[in-house]
Amino acid sequence: MMADFKASVDSTTAGPDPEILGVVLLAVDGGGKEILAHSSGFTSLDPDANTIDKHSIFRLASCTKLITAIALLRLLSLPPFQPQDIQSALDDPALITTHLPELAALDVITSPPGSRMLTYSSRTQPPTLRHLLTHTSGVGYDIIDPRLRAWRKNRGERTMTLHGPLPEAVATPLIFQPGEGWAYGGGLDWVGVFVERVCGRKFGVWLREEVFQVVGCDGGIGFAREEVEGEVVMVVTKGKGGGGLKEHRVKEQEPGVERGGGGLFSSAANFAMILADIISPAPKLLSPSIADLLFIPQLTLSSPSLSSLQASASIFRSMSGPLMPENDVESINHALGGMVVTKDNEALGKSKGTMTWGGAFNCMWFANRDRGVAGFYGSSMFPPGDEGSGALMGGFLREVWGRIGEVED
Structure with a gap:
């Protein structure tokens, strides 16, 4: 065989x-x-x-997304977090408002795909780390969703998903209320920013010290x-x-x-x-x-x-x-x-x-x-x-x- x-x-x-x-x-x-x-x-x-x-x-x-998910779970299992409370941490909106205030402030696009005019509403519930890991936060990719491309164009911007600075590249309006849909998007980019801000180190440094070196990866x-x-x-x-x-x-x-x-x-x-x-x-x-x-x-x-x-x-x-x-x-x-x-x-x-x-x-x-x-x-x-x-x-x-x-x- x-x-x-x-x-x-x-x-x-x-x-x-x-x-x-x-x-x-x-x-x-x-x-x-x-x-x-x-x-x-x-x-x-x-x-x-x-x-x-x-x-x-x-x-x-x-x-890369798998490694970022592992990095987040490792972070949440170390002090000051408590391993037994990891499920609560994944669902705690206060972690988003505290460490990712740009994400917490985003509105939701309510106009359907293809609409010439974009309409918005406020969030009815906050996004969580669990939403970000599972692509259910409402965070999309501006290279995929036409409404986000239109939003960029209205602001005189090009798409930033792949090459813009963070978090600006993924700080676009949500495309559905958190927890009420699924869309492939930049949730794991937000997770990387979260890890960086909580641990106080560059995300790459955290990965090298807390993931790669732990399992014996080389350079x-x-x-x-x-x-x-x-x-x-x-x-x-x-x-x-x-x-x-x-x-x-x-x-x-x-x-x-x-x-x-x-x-x-x-x-x-x-x-x-x-x-x-x-x-x-x-x-x-x-x-x-x-x-x-x-x-x-x-x-x-x-x-x-x-x-x-x-x-x-x-x-x-x-x-x-x-x-x-x-x-x-x-x-x-x-x-x-x-x-x-x-x-x-x-x-x-x-x-x-x-x-x-x-x-x-x-x-x-x-x-x-x-x-x-x-x-x-x-x-x-x-x-x-x-x-x-x-x-x-x-x-x-x-x-x-x-x-x-x-x-x-």
């Missing part, structure tokens, strides 16, 4: 006209032992490019490209008309901007260390009970938030592959760390409880604390949802589940 899968990966990333520049596939158990490790392809389109491997550096994009992870140790894999895209791959230029972040929603660089090896820890029976970053909390579905049945999430299932389809059955959007929910699968899938077996998310450059991670398995798919393809990348992600998941099934048997 593995030989066939490796051949499929190699055929996609090798040859005179590869479909994908290079990929790294790394799955681990809770002790960090490799269950599956394979890499294929190169780090750039240069004729003398290096072979890609698990130490090559990828732009995580939205895969191949961080916010600033020039400070990350290792070669950053070139982002590529497909040429028009089947013209092969070409470089996709990525605008770098302004110095000092550290986005909890999408700014990190990391090797597969470092990301896998973090994944291994959150599925470990004795995690270092969080207590076992808080690590369990990271995976628990947060959206209640029949709620507008869950309905909105399920209506957005197409966002997750390319990265979740066989985790989410084709015609069963009811099998997904949102946990504190990412999308979570709530039903086993016959195509994989025991997959219930698997949490997953992806990024704009076709990276993807998954973790299942009950099964003790996690994995990272590293790639640098743009745009998100690339068909070939999605096929390899699906094959990766099937291969991993086949291997852990063999171990159980």
Whole structure:
């Protein structure tokens, strides 16, 4: 089985006209032992490019969000907070008004998408940290929602989601009342700002000292490209008309901007260390009970938030592959760390409880604390949802589940 899968990966990333520049596939158990490790392809389109491997550096994009969620839960489990009160802290609006007053002051856009005139109302309830982690706060992305683009235009501004300063880049009006919808947005950017203001250190410093060093990461992870140790894999895209791959230029972040929603660089090896820890029976970053909390579905049945999430299932389809059955959007929910699968899938077996998310450059991670398995798919393809990348992600998941099934048997 593995030989066939490796051949499929190699055929996609090798040859005179590869479909994908290079990929790294790394799955681990809770002790960090490799269950599956394979890499294929190169780090750039240069004729003398290096072979890609698990130490090559990828732009995580939205895969950053998991690490930010872990960082917040770790912060809330340390003094002056009390670990036993972490659930209360996640729902305490006073933490938002105290540390994120800009967010607390935002109104809600009431005009429907496509409206020429924007209308607003005051909030009926405050946003919370739980809302920010689960994309139910009403915080959107101005590059996605046309009303937020119109709001920027009315102010003589360009979209700021990806490249503006924080918190200004995500300080746009809410697109629904907190807790009454689901929309992919900048909630985790706000969480990064919250962590920074509470701990009194730059967010990147907090991550290095309280997350990366705790699990043993090397220098191949961080916010600033020039400070990350290792070669950053070139982002590529497909040429028009089947013209092969070409470089996709990525605008770098302004110095000092550290986005909890999408700014990190990391090797597969470092990301896998973090994944291994959150599925470990004795995690270092969080207590076992808080690590369990990271995976628990947060959206209640029949709620507008869950309905909105399920209506957005197409966002997750390319990265979740066989985790989410084709015609069963009811099998997904949102946990504190990412999308979570709530039903086993016959195509994989025991997959219930698997949490997953992806990024704009076709990276993807998954973790299942009950099964003790996690994995990272590293790639640098743009745009998100690339068909070939999605096929390899699906094959990766099937291969991993086949291997852990063999171990159980």
